[in-house]
Amino acid sequence: MNKLVRIDTHITVQQALDFVEAPDCGGVVIFSGNVRNVTQQKKVTKLFFECYEPMALLEMEKIANHTIEKMGVKRIAILHITGEKLPGETVVVIAVAAPHRAAAFDACEYAIDTLKETVPIWKKEYFEDGEVWVAAHP
Amino acid sequence: MRVLLFGIAKDIAGKPVITVDGVNTVAELKSYLYKTYPRLEQLRSLMIAVNKTYAGDGQVLQASDEVAVIPPVSGG
Numbered sequence: 001m002n003k004l005v006r007i008d009t010h011i012t013v014q015q016a017l018d019f020v021e022a023p024d025c026g027g028v029v030i031f032s033g034n035v036r037n038v039t040q041q042k043k044v045t046k047l048f049f050e051c052y053e054p055m056a057l058l059e060m061e062k063i064a065n066h067t068i069e070k071m072g073v074k075r076i077a078i079l080h081i082t083g084e085k086l087p088g089e090t091v092v093v094i095a096v097a098a099p100h101r102a103a104a105f106d107a108c109e110y111a112i113d114t115l116k117e118t119v120p121i122w123k124k125e126y127f128e129d130g131e132v133w134v135a136a137h138p
Numbered sequence: 139m140r141v142l143l144f145g146i147a148k149d150i151a152g153k154p155v156i157t158v159d160g161v162n163t164v165a166e167l168k169s170y171l172y173k174t175y176p177r178l179e180q181l182r183s184l185m186i187a188v189n190k191t192y193a194g195d196g197q198v199l200q201a202s203d204e205v206a207v208i209p210p211v212s213g214g
Contacts (some may be wrong), residue, residue, distance in 0.1 A: 031198055050145055051142050052208070054190055055190035056213075119214030121212070124145075135211075136182065137181060
């Protein structure tokens with residue numbers, strides 16, 4: 001198995017790194033997405049993530065397959081959390097391993113960009129004075 | 139047919155699952171949703187997934203399909 005897709009209440013960079021590292025891969029690129037403590041000058045107190053989990057896993061797998069079949073990647077891990085997270089905590093990790101670094105950089109960027117466009121996961125931002133589903137309205 | 143709702147769509151409908159009858163296609167389902175829950179039309183986008191895959195407006199719906207309303211996604 002050369003790909004790991006996972007949705008859980010807790011994820012770590014180390015899990016993703018341990019999965020992708022292999023002797024035939026000289027380049028490993030990791031993206032870690034964390035909760036930012038401010039949005040448009042407003043203090044963020046926490047985030048809540050909701051997932052349509054079975055479909056989200058399928059869409060994450062499509063992304064992983066594309067990087068392996070079309071982008072020269074040998075191994076990839078895509079991890080995303082569900083539930084509540086506080087500023088500074090990790091919500092998404094993507095680790096990509098390839099024989100050389102260029103393919104790994106490209107595929108890692110492709111994977112996080114595509115995840116944000118296609119994977120059915122929704123983020124609600126909580127502020128001191130209210131809450132909002134991110135990107136829901138124009 | 140049972141229709142699953144997520145994120146802001148779930149908040150607008152006030153429940154995670156609704157039952158919709160008399161719609162044969164994705165386009166008809168969307169019309170029903172916009173008529174029943176007008177606030178859905180104010181969203182940046184509204185996709186329908188059939189059996190865990192994004193579906194076009196012309197797709198025909200079967201009673202046994204797993205149908206879900208997908209408001210603008212914001213993972214990552």
